[in-house]
Amino acid sequence: MLSLLTHDLGKKLRFARNFLSRRMVHVNLQILYQCNFRCGICNFWKEEYRNKGQLSAAEADVISNRLNEIGPQIISVGGGEPMLHPELVPIVRALGRHHFPVMITNGSLVTGEVARQLWQAGMLEISVSIDYANPQKHDAQRGKPGAYAHGIHALKILHQTRTHPGQRVNMISVIMDDNHDEVEALIELCRDMGITYLVTLYSHNRGSKPAREPAKDLSRCLLDLKQRHRNFVALRGYLERFPSDTSHTAPGRCHAGRNLCNIDCRGEVSFCIDRLENPAGNILTDKMPDIESRLLAGHRANDCRDCWTSCRGSIESVLYGRQRLLNAWDYYQMTRPVSLRGRF
Numbered sequence: 001m002l003s004l005l006t007h008d009l010g011k012k013l014r015f016a017r018n019f020l021s022r023r024m025v026h027v028n029l030q031i032l033y034q035c036n037f038r039c040g041i042c043n044f045w046k047e048e049y050r051n052k053g054q055l056s057a058a059e060a061d062v063i064s065n066r067l068n069e070i071g072p073q074i075i076s077v078g079g080g081e082p083m084l085h086p087e088l089v090p091i092v093r094a095l096g097r098h099h100f101p102v103m104i105t106n107g108s109l110v111t112g113e114v115a116r117q118l119w120q121a122g123m124l125e126i127s128v129s130i131d132y133a134n135p136q137k138h139d140a141q142r143g144k145p146g147a148y149a150h151g152i153h154a155l156k157i158l159h160q161t162r163t164h165p166g167q168r169v170n171m172i173s174v175i176m177d178d179n180h181d182e183v184e185a186l187i188e189l190c191r192d193m194g195i196t197y198l199v200t201l202y203s204h205n206r207g208s209k210p211a212r213e214p215a216k217d218l219s220r221c222l223l224d225l226k227q228r229h230r231n232f233v234a235l236r237g238y239l240e241r242f243p244s245d246t247s248h249t250a251p252g253r254c255h256a257g258r259n260l261c262n263i264d265c266r267g268e269v270s271f272c273i274d275r276l277e278n279p280a281g282n283i284l285t286d287k288m289p290d291i292e293s294r295l296l297a298g299h300r301a302n303d304c305r306d307c308w309t310s311c312r313g314s315i316e317s318v319l320y321g322r323q324r325l326l327n328a329w330d331y332y333q334m335t336r337p338v339s340l341r342g343r344f
């Protein structure tokens with residue numbers, strides 16, 4: 001138990017200090033945009049992103065050091081499909097030296113061997129995207145036959161190969177106009193596998209998809225599910241602020257630029273994954289204090305309310321929402337150690 005608390009203690013204490021003083025704590029990092037899926041809701045796999053290239057492990061090392069100047073971050077390694085990257089393991093190792101690497105994957109390339117390597121390299125959490133309990137619907141949305149079966153297989157392998165109780169495995173679903181009534185079946189499937197379940201709301205900004213209306217009373221439905229299923233670990237402050245069916249706007253001011261930001265595979269730093277234009281600088285070539293002050297200035301002028309995805313919603317709920325103690329408790333449930341032999 002003591003070793004659990006003291007593991008990475010210096011890093012955790014610096015992170016906690018920055019978190020409590022509402023500084024930058026979360027970075028989305030696109031290590032490449034290539035993808036082996038053709039999701040209907042995402043444009044990252046399309047032509048316009050293809051020539052952006054890939055981040056190298058040496059560049060990840062520079063990014064890790066530069067970000068450490070402002071303190072340890074939760075770094076969400078994504079893409080495209082991050083597991084297509086040939087240097088994923090050394091990238092995670094470089095990021096893990098100073099930060100807390102987490103990853104979202106479609107799960108199709110997970111094997112026992114690579115899972116073990118990722119955990120040993122310092123990966124803290126891996127979430128696998130599954131949007132429907134109905135395998136045919138999931139495969140159709142993801143544009144890949146067998147996507148559902150691979151995703152479920154990946155979740156089991158990832159959970160079994162963890163090397164430390166602090167490492168967590170989640171299923172994550174994008175909530176759209178036609179899948180909220182599949183959520184309970186997915187939560188129950190996760191419970192049977194001993195893992196936890198998360199959601200994020202569809203963003204109509206990730207490319208050129210038309211806006212998709214979420215279902216009526218979505219917040220109430222999701223909060224009710226959370227009440228009944230302890231492995232549904234999304235923060236209640238996030239769930240209770242899902243926009244109503246008549247609105248696509250987020251309920252409040254976005255804190256991107258202050259508490260979270262995005263870095264693409266060329267090192268360009270911007271507010272968020274869906275707003276790559278007008279970067280605040282390039283982390284591979286510019287000085288970190290300059291980038292930080294441009295991000296902060298941009299944040300002050302930013303009134304974007306275009307999305308309510310979990311990266312912004314979770315941070316805002318803990319730092320600025322109502323019932324902060326309850327949300328802090330939910331955050332603990334989302335991140336607390338889960339015994340290697342046990343289930344959540």
Ligand SMILES: C[S@@+](CC[C@H](N)C(=O)[O-])C[C@H]1O[C@@H](n2cnc3c(N)ncnc32)[C@H](O)[C@@H]1O
Pocket residue numbers: 035039041042044078079080081082104105106128129172173174200201202203204205206309
């Ligand atoms: C861009 S993907 C990259 C990781 C990986 N390829 C995957 O599919 O999980 C990261 C996360 O964004 C989600 N996502 C994709 N399009 C989205 C959209 N339009 N709105 C909200 N989330 C979206 C995916 O389902 C996934 O959970």
